Amino acid sequence: MAGYQRTVDHVRDYIQHFSLDNCALGSQGYNRVLLQLFGYMGHGKSSLINSCKYVLDDGEYYIYANALASHTSVTFNRTAYPLTDTITIVDNRGCSTFNAYETGEIYAQLGNFIPVNQRVEWTNNYEQMTDRLEDSEMDPNFTDVTIPVFVYSVKKGLAEGEKKETKEFIDNCRKMTGFYPIVVLTHKTCGDFLQAEKEFLLMGVEKVIKIENYTKEDHGRTQGRHKEILNFLYSVLEDVNFQMKYKKNPRKERVQRKKFLLNFLHEREVNQRLEKMQMQNITN
Ligand SMILES: Nc1nc2c(ncn2[C@@H]2O[C@H](COP(=O)(O)OP(=O)(O)OP(=O)(O)O)[C@@H](O)[C@H]2O)c(=O)[nH]1
């Protein structure tokens, strides 16, 4: 067997058999690695899921998550797709911006305060959001190790104004999960991926993976693409292994994250009211 193929098969095998029980201090009460995707509309989140399934299953290309060229959102539900016994990848509704309106929902998802397999609705309504947080206490989830994954197409460069809100968002993702988001740059042959990589690294992101997704139109296997997708999953597990070397207290973490989220929602509410008052003053 060629050396390259041996490596691909070896990494695939490692990913398929990864178990939290084998981490340095055991599973510490966690039982699932949840890769939570998010990103702008049409940047390749659903295609990334199909690519991961294709590479891991090593069979025919199959469309699990609906992916389409479209000017509007294709995905509206937060559907979970199991990749292995331990790893599950979760699709998401694409955002149009990363302002507080849409990010509030993502923080709640990342903190495991919203169950998967539900339609994603955005709301600015403070009471509605806090109600949902309270509802999550009925069946609290502290068994997922959640890794944020920011899918970003290099076809579109980040505008200056977007960088500040994206940086803040990246920092908050870390507060909600303990992990810096892994950035997956898609459409890598359609833009300047080196520039995009640099911008994300400057924002504090630690891992930027460059890929070309397999798609309905083009899914002829290549070594390079297979390797990129496996590299993405392997990098995630490397991060998990690192964090799991340290003592965790899932319940305590959940409480801290809830406090952060409540604070964020409260500030958002206060800012909205201020803006409203300022608008009224201008129009009066
Ligand atoms: N060439 C190329 N096309 C891609 C790549 N990733 C996605 N596409 C195509 O881009 C279009 C949008 O991809 P989706 O996977 O549906 O994007 P999405 O982020 O799930 O979109 P929403 O669900 O609407 O937010 C589809 O036509 C895909 O085939 C890529 O890496 N390279």
Ligand SMILES: [Mg+2]
């Ligand atoms: Mg989608």
